[in-house]
Amino acid sequence: MDDIDAAIVANLQTQARQTNRELARAVGIAPSTCLERVRSLRDRGVITGFHAEVDLAALNRGVQALLHVQVRPLSRTVIEGFKAYAMALPEVLSVFVVAGGDDFLVHVGVPDVDSLHAFLMDKFSGRREIAGFRSSVIYQHTRKAVIEPLDP
Numbered sequence: 001m002d003d004i005d006a007a008i009v010a011n012l013q014t015q016a017r018q019t020n021r022e023l024a025r026a027v028g029i030a031p032s033t034c035l036e037r038v039r040s041l042r043d044r045g046v047i048t049g050f051h052a053e054v055d056l057a058a059l060n061r062g063v064q065a066l067l068h069v070q071v072r073p074l075s076r077t078v079i080e081g082f083k084a085y086a087m088a089l090p091e092v093l094s095v096f097v098v099a100g101g102d103d104f105l106v107h108v109g110v111p112d113v114d115s116l117h118a119f120l121m122d123k124f125s126g127r128r129e130i131a132g133f134r135s136s137v138i139y140q141h142t143r144k145a146v147i148e149p150l151d152p
Contacts, residue, residue, distance in 0.1 A: 001046065001149055004029060008037055009046060013146045016050040056093075061109030064093070064138040065116055069104040069124070072131040079103065082129055091119050113137070 001009070007027040011018070018026075024034035041047045056064065071082050079097060086095045086106050096105040110116045116135065124133055 005037060005041060005046070006149055008034065008041065010146045010148065012038075012047065012050075056109045059109075060111050061091075063112055063116055064107065064109050064141060066136045066138060067104075067106040067108060067120070067124070067133055068102040068136070069106060069133045070101070070131045071103050071129045073129075074103065078129050082127075085127075089119075089123055091115075091123075 004027060008023065011023055011026050020035050020038070021031050023038070024031040027034065029037070038047070056062070069082075071078050082104065083095055083097065086092050086104070091108045091110050093107040093109050095107075097103065098105055108116070108119065110119055116137070120133065120135065124130055
């Protein structure tokens with residue numbers, strides 16, 4: 001990626017709904033060049049999609065938590081099966097397969113703390129492959145609006 005590609009990606013991360021003409025103007029290139037570069041970024045897998053940012057509280061998910069999960073036996077089948085199970089649960093926002101003491105971090109959004117407790121008891125405590133879990137309630141969550149490429 002060159003500086004123009006990086007500028008296109010940064011601009012799209014802050015406002016994906018801008019027109020091609022607006023994007024071209026923002027990065028200082030012709031609209032036809034901009035369109036071709038965005039197409040190339042998508043073809044190369046740099047841009048993987050466009051999405052709408054939503055307020056979780058407005059979707060009745062006022063409490064978020066990270067669930068630290070250990071599974072056993074530790075095998076590809078168990079890992080893939082648990083990952084698929086967790087992603088199918090409506091409360092789950094994302095699943096991370098990690099190294100270290102835990103095998104998974106599961107990010108959930110639920111209405112309240114009682115719902116979090118019910119989720120853990122109803123959806124996790126009875127699963128045979130889950131050797132243990134603990135939860136960390138998220139008080140605040142921030143993320144970078146623009147993720148820039150790092151130097152090689």
